[in-house]
Amino acid sequence: MPPTTAEVAVVGGGLAGAGAACVLAKAGHEVMLLEREASATHKICGEFLSTETQGYLRRLGLDLDGLGGHVVSHLRLVRENTIVETALPFNGMGLSRYRLDEALLNHACQCGAQLSRGQRASVADISGSIDLDVQNAGTVRTNTLFLATGKHDLRELRRHPDTPPEDLVGFKMHFDVDSTQRHALANHVELVLFAHGYAGLQRVEDGRVNLCLLAEGSWLKACGGTWEGLLEELLRTCPHLQRRLSNATPLLSQPLTIYRVPYGFVYNPPANSAGNIYRLGDQVGVISSFSGDGMGIALHSGVVAATHYLAGLDAGSYHRRIRHDIASQIWRAGLLYRASRWAPSQRLLMGWTRLMPRSLRLAASLTRIPPSAVTQAMERIP
Template structure:
C-alpha cells in the first residue's frame, strides 16, 4: 500500500505523540502496531512531573489514569537508606494505562491505526507480515525493539539487560514503599520500585549480562541472589513473588544516540536516543522526540528528517551523557558508599540531576 500521509511504526509514547501533533495539524498520519490490544511494555512505569505536563499538552489528563502518587525518592545501598523529596508530584503508572490513553488520544485527533508486524524497514518502505507499506515519510518508533535493516549498534562487552516483575497489591508493600520511587543499588546493577494503579508493585532491574550469567542465566535465581544480599529489596519482594511472571529484554544500548538520518526517515524515542533508566526521564524524552519530529515534518516535510535528527541528537547528548555517568558511578563500590551520604547532605542534588536529564521539544513556529 502506498501512502501519502506520514507512516508511524509503533503506537507507544513516542509514536503516539508524533501522531497527535501531526493529526492536530491535519496531516492524517497512519500508526502501525503489531497488536490491536495494548500491551504493558517492560520499561517506563514512572511518570515524572515533566512527563505529566507533556501528557496534558497532548490532551491526556494523567489524573484520570488511576496512577499512584509519588512525592519522594528513597535510595538503598545495602543497609544504608536515604531519602529526598521530589520537586513536584510524579506518578507510578503502568505502560498499559499510559499507552492506552495515548493511543486513544491519537485516534481521536485523527490518526488511523493499522495492525501489522513490521519485519524490516528502509526509507520509503516498511515490510510487514501482512503487506508492504510505502510512504514518503516514515517515523520509526519501535521502542527498545529493533527492526531489521535499522538495528542500533551494540558494542558493549558486558551489555545491559532489563528485567521486570510485577507483584500484586499487598499491605506489606504499600506500607514499605508508600509514596516513594525507590532505587536499590546492588552489585552489577540497580532496581527501581514504584507502586502503580491499584497498589500493584512494579519492580524493574537494569543489570549487566555478567550478573545474569553469574546466576546461571536464570532470572529467578538472580532475584534470589539480589534479595539474599539486600534485605530491603527482599522485603519488597515478599513471599509471593515466586509465581509471578518475569519479563526480560536483552542488550539495551544505553547511551546510544542517532546522529543522522536520510530524508523521509525520522527516528523517535529509544530509536533516537537511549537514556539509562536511572534518570527516570525515558518517557519524557520519548514524548519530546515524537513532538519534535512532527513539528519538523510540519515545517519542512520529508526533507526535514536530517535536520530534526541532528537537532535532537544535540539536545539528547548532555542528558544522556550525564545519565550514563550517574549509572556508571552507581555500579561502583564508591558510588554505593557515596550515594546515600550525598542524598542526605545535599537532598536537592538527585532531583536536580533529573532536571538536567531532560529534553524539551522546541516551540512550534
C-alpha cells in the same frame, strides 16, 4: 495488489510514535500508525512519569488523571541498610505502560490517525518514496517515515552505537505486596543499589508495585541463568528488597526481559541520510534508566519531529535539534549510572547524598530535557 498509500507512516505505537501521530493527525495530515502488538501489552519500563512526561501527555489532550496513576512525591536511595530520602522537585506519577500506551493509542485514533495493529513492518525500499512490507497488509507506500520501534531495530535501518552494549540484563515484574509494604511505598519511588546492579521499586495503578532492575549478565549466569534464581539471590543479599517483597505475589505470568541495551546511544545522521526518515524515542537516543527520563525523551522526540514536519523541515533539521536537546542529558545520566555500578562509587554516592540529600534533586534535573526546549516544543503543537 497495488500498495496502500499514506502521507506519513509511523512504525511503532509506543509513546514516541503515538504522540507524533496525535500531533500530525490533529493538524489534518494523513497518518498510518503501525503497531506490532495486536492488543495492550506490558513493556519493560520503570513506569515513573516525570513532570515533563505528564505535561506532554496533557498537552496532547490525554485525560491522564483519569488513568488512575499513583502520585510519587519522594525519592529513596537505598544501599544495604542505608536509606537517603528527599522530596522530588515535582510530583511524579506511577502508571503502567500497559494502561498508558493503550490510552495514548486510542487517543491517536480519536485525533484521526489510522491504526493498524498486530503488524510487523520491514523496509523494502527507501529510494525516493518509502515502501514498507507490512505483515498481513502488503506494501505501504509513504513519503515520510517516523521510525519509533523502541529498542527493536528494523533490519534495514539498524542503529550503530559507537561502543558495543554492555553485558546487562533488564527484568520487570509487577507484584501484589502486603498492606504494610504498600503503605511504606505510598508516594515514593525507591532506587536500590546492590552489588551487581540496581533496581527501581514504586507503586503504579490499582495498588500494584513495579520492580524494574538491571543486572550484570555474569551475575545472572552465576544465579543459574533464571529469573527465579536471580530474585532469590537478590532477596537474600538485599535486606531492603527482602523486606518489601518476601510476602509478595507476582502478578505477571513471567517477567519481562531485555538484553544489551545500547545506553548512551545518540543518533548522529550520516551526510547521506534520508531527509524523510525521522527517528524517534530509543531510535534517536537511549538514556540510562538509573536517572534518565526515557518516556520524556520519547514524547519530546515525537512532538519535535511532528512539529518539524508540519513546518516543512526535513529529518536532518529535526535530528540536529533533538541531538542538541538530549545529548548532554544522556551523557550525564551515563556518568550517574556508572557511579551506581561499583561498590566504592556506591559508597561514595551514598555518603555524599546523606550529607546533601538535595543533591539527588540536582541529579534528577541534570538528566531531564531542558525546560526551555520542552516549553518551545509544546508551544509549537497546533
